[in-house]
Amino acid sequence: NADAALYHAKNQGRDQYQFFTHEMNVAVSERLSMENALRQGILRDELKLAYQPQYCIETGRLRGVEALVRWQHPEKGLIGPDQFIPLAEESGLIIALGEWVLREACCQGQHWLKQGYPTIEIAVNVSALQFREGLVSMVSRVLTETEFPPQNLVLEMTESTLMSDANWAIETLDELKALGAWISLDDFGTGYSSLAYLKRFPLDKLKIDRAFVRDLPDDAEDVAITSAIISLARSLNLLTVAEGIETPEQLAFLKQQGCQLAQGFLLDRPLWGQDVEQRLQQAMPD
Ligand code: C2E
Ligand code: MG
Ligand code: MG
Ligand code: MG
Numbered sequence: 001n002a003d004a005a006l007y008h009a010k011n012q013g014r015d016q017y018q019f020f021t022h023e024m025n026v027a028v029s030e031r032l033s034m035e036n037a038l039r040q041g042i043l044r045d046e047l048k049l050a051y052q053p054q055y056c057i058e059t060g061r062l063r064g065v066e067a068l069v070r071w072q073h074p075e076k077g078l079i080g081p082d083q084f085i086p087l088a089e090e091s092g093l094i095i096a097l098g099e100w101v102l103r104e105a106c107c108q109g110q111h112w113l114k115q116g117y118p119t120i121e122i123a124v125n126v127s128a129l130q131f132r133e134g135l136v137s138m139v140s141r142v143l144t145e146t147e148f149p150p151q152n153l154v155l156e157m158t159e160s161t162l163m164s165d166a167n168w169a170i171e172t173l174d175e176l177k178a179l180g181a182w183i184s185l186d187d188f189g190t191g192y193s194s195l196a197y198l199k200r201f202p203l204d205k206l207k208i209d210r211a212f213v214r215d216l217p218d219d220a221e222d223v224a225i226t227s228a229i230i231s232l233a234r235s236l237n238l239l240t241v242a243e244g245i246e247t248p249e250q251l252a253f254l255k256q257q258g259c260q261l262a263q264g265f266l267l268d269r270p271l272w273g274q275d276v277e278q279r280l281q282q283a284m285p286d
Contacts, residue, residue: 031087034084034087035087035091035093037073038071038084038087038088038091038093038097039093041071041073042093042096042097042100046071046072046073046074047069047070047071047072047097047100047101047104048069048070048071048072048078048272049067049068049069049070049101049104049105049108049273050067050068050069050070050270050271050272051065051066051067051068051108051122051270051271051272051273051276052065052066052068052263052268052269052270052271053065053263053267053268053271053276053279054066054121054123054241054261054262054263055261055262055263055267056260056261056262057251057254057255057259057260057261057262058255058260061283062118062120062279062280062282062283063120063121063261064120064121064122064123064152064154065120065121065122065123065271065276066122066123066124066125066156066263066270067101067104067105067122067123067124067125068081068125068270069081069085069097069101071083071084085127088127089127089128089129092129094127094129094130095129095130095133095134098126098127098130098138099138099142101124101125102124102138102139102142103142103145103146105122105124106122106142106143106146106148106153107146107148108122108273109122109146109148109152109153110146110147110148112276112277112280113148113149113152117277117280117281117283117284118280118283118284118285119149119152120152120280120283121152121153121154121182122148122152122153122154123154123155123156123184124153124154124155124156125156125157125186126155126156126157126161127157127161128157128158128160128161128164131157131161131162131169131172132165132168135172135176136172136175136176136179139153139155139176139179139181140179143179143181149180150179150180150181151180151181151182153180153181153182154181154182154183154184154204154205155176155181155182155183155184156184156185156186156207157183157184157185157186158185158186158187158190158191159185159187159188159190159191159192159193160191160192162185162193162197162201163191163192163193163194163197166194166197166200166201169197169201170197170200170201170202173201173202173203174202177202182204182205183201183202183203183204183205184203184204184205184206184207184241185198185201185203185205185206185207186207187207187209188206188207188208188209188229189208189209189211189212189225189229190209190211198232198236199236203236203238204238204239205238205239205240205241205261206229206232206233206238206239206240206241207240207241207242207243208226208229208230208240208241208242208243208259209243209244210243210244210264211244212225212226212229213226213242213243213244213245213250213254213264214244214246216249216250216253216254217249217250217252217253223253226242226253226254226257226259227257230254230257230258230259231258234258239260239261240258240259240260240261241259241260241261241262241263242254242259242261242262242263242264243263243264244263244264244265245262245263245264245265245266245267246264246265246266247266248266250264250266251264251266251267
């Protein structure tokens, strides 16, 4: 880790400094080669989207899917977003990557609509840098190009993305809402949100972070936190989505608390497009 090496180097004598400088070089060059590989990967079409279904808890009906990016690396195989999204954010590649993700998701959604499948929402994750750098015009352009209906698009963003400049966030969210898209606050409860801003942000959904879902319904604190989030959301007129549901007990508890939407391995893992079509087929009226 480059930062740790730097810290040690500064606190050690000259000999050590040489040693850590070498380590730093290795870390920096690994980072650079990974960054180059990712840049190439985007151009070479190595990114893929998985789609994880979200279900209405009350009816069991498929409500939508969340698009989750993966990198099909030529040597390393399939790589999850936790392994490259942070790098994409630090290097600015997230701008190109994020646009690719949105276009791919909207194209896929439009394709499903044209095939006559029931209308579903597609949720796409937006990172902080995208939010600051021309998000509204990018979303507007992609919606026009793909002809995907804006009211079927959900943009997921985290509290830290919105809170870093809350006034700018309100304006940007208003513009996204004006395009017709929905806004969902992702990983809710793990960042810091001022409740005053929660009221001022034009949000549609709160996603309860899976850290609070994991130990339901046994952990008394998680029970308190999730039921508080659900009732807060209800009073603010927001839909709640619980993520990371893995057990029937978690699902039953969330249902009883009035959480409307559910996402998690219990219901479905992230799926490739053709497997989503199976779910869409099942959701067709007879
Ligand atoms: P997220 O937006 O909170 O997405 C939910 C993550 O939880 C996904 O991980 C999903 O596979 C995982 N998950 C869903 N249900 C369960 C469950 O029941 N148990 C467990 N243990 N995990 C579950 P994934 O696909 O690895 O994505 C991780 C994060 O990477 C996402 O968290 C999101 O922050 C980011 N990410 C993914 N795709 C994109 C993208 O296209 N753009 C940006 N900016 N970020 C993305
Ligand atoms: Mg998300
Ligand atoms: Mg989340
Ligand atoms: Mg997350």
